[in-house]
Amino acid sequence: MNSRQAQFAIHLTALLFGLTGIFGELIQASATLITAGRALFATAALLLFIGHGGHRIVLPPRRSWRVLGLAGVLLAIHWTSFFVAVKVGGIAIATLGFASFPAFITLLEGVVFHERTRPSEWLVVGLVTLGLVLVTPSFDFRDQATIGLAWGVLSGLAFALFTLANRKAVAHMQGRELACWENLIVAALTLPWCFQEFTSLRPLDWLWIFMLGVFCTALSHALLVSSLARLNARTAGIVIALEPVYAIAFAAILFAQYPSARALAGGALIIGAIVWSGLRRANPESDATIAPASATTSKAPSPD
Template identity: 30%
Template sequence: MFLLAVCALFAKWIDLPALYIVWGRCLFATLALYIYCRYKRINLTISKTLAQRLVISGALLALHWWSFFQSIQLTSVAIGLLTFATFPLYVPLLNFVLYRTPIQPLLLLQGLLCLFGIYLVVAADNLTSTAWFGLLLGLFSAACFALLTVFNRHYVQQQNPVLISFYQQGSALLLLSPWLLLLQQSPSLNDWLLFIVLGVFFTAFTHSLIIYSLRFIPAFTVSLSFTLEPVYGIFAAYLLLGESVTVLTIVGALLIVSTCAWASVKSGQSSSD
């Protein structure tokens, strides 16, 4: 979770549009996963139906990462991570819309608590109109990730997760590539080095660690640990970027993180029941 949290800082370290950052991340993550699949002799053959579904999920992944990095570039690491942390609240809503799963009334209270936590963070930062758009992009990123989570849970849960990750990120790479023609900037050598570090170490390697951890601890415990991501990220941004951390930011962050952890616990209890 700490490595995933540090990913947010690359939005500040790489002086390129968010679209370019996501493209570079997908490029080297796909290459690293391909090498891993070949090394482990994982069969890369998939059905046409699964390929179509993975292209859709790859598009969701690209939208999620683009809006996430764009949100941070327009606001701060804290706001980008805290708005993304609200994704557990979207999952029950999406399950209701897609699969008519009943919504627990408690979800409304949890949503209001998260919104109040975001308000505290916003009040601490005195956002401009541009930053408000960044905040909305952060919430959109959370919705895309929640939809991706629901999609994966219902369609690809029987497949090798490394294989799924390879095709999702490869699909995102192909879908993003034509859009680079609209950009007039070219990455510097330093940007390419950061792309490699972000794609190989902070994406392919980190996701492999999460998959490996599932051999020893329940998936619910792994998903619950995602609530720690903004805590680590805000701390890292304070140390490495010098981003200010006010009392209101801390209170808002604690409220959002604890509410999302609460929502995840309730979700885990419901699924076990």
């Protein structure tokens, strides 16, 4: 893959991530079933992808199982809460709530790994928080959109914890194998809660879940990993930060879901803070220490 192909691949990855909420809206099923089906199809696709590359998947080292299990639990919470947010608050609100996860990474990474958080990173946290305040439709939890935003923020928190868990797990495993095992754990955790629902799925819903698992999960992860062979993680992170833009555009075109001017302003503040953080990290003289968006997801399965 040359540099131009890598640029195309990372933009396609952001586009696929942006389609995640669209499929969540299209599939007429519970968030738990969508998560289980996505994980099953992603696991199957990753197994085929690994096998096609001439490799075979092996059991993780015993020392990795605890962290791997924790990462699987957090990924299940992240996906399920994100799809609940889509169902309750709409695609734009869910995606912007999830987009808060770099701020959580900044806060948590200093606690978990005892890494110093610099003033510029606190500024990013402050800007993201202000953006979320603007995105919040009202501060009344009887408002469905506010509840949806809360689920989206929970999804962002779960993903932040998931990326930190993967910092431990990735040291002992290849990225694709790690993704495969984590998707398998997600399927095992969620299937018992929704197994009977599969019998009532429409054929069209099966198609949407298939596309969600294969394209928005397995393929997007493969594209991300491949593009990072040519691009650094900071550059990739800046592009992935455009995911909410794609999601909001798709929601407007397909479902006529138009966020308010205030929500758009808040979203612009959140995305702008993430991109600014990434640009600072791209500068060797920058004092930032926390990568935006998917700088850590280069070691993990697709976030959305």
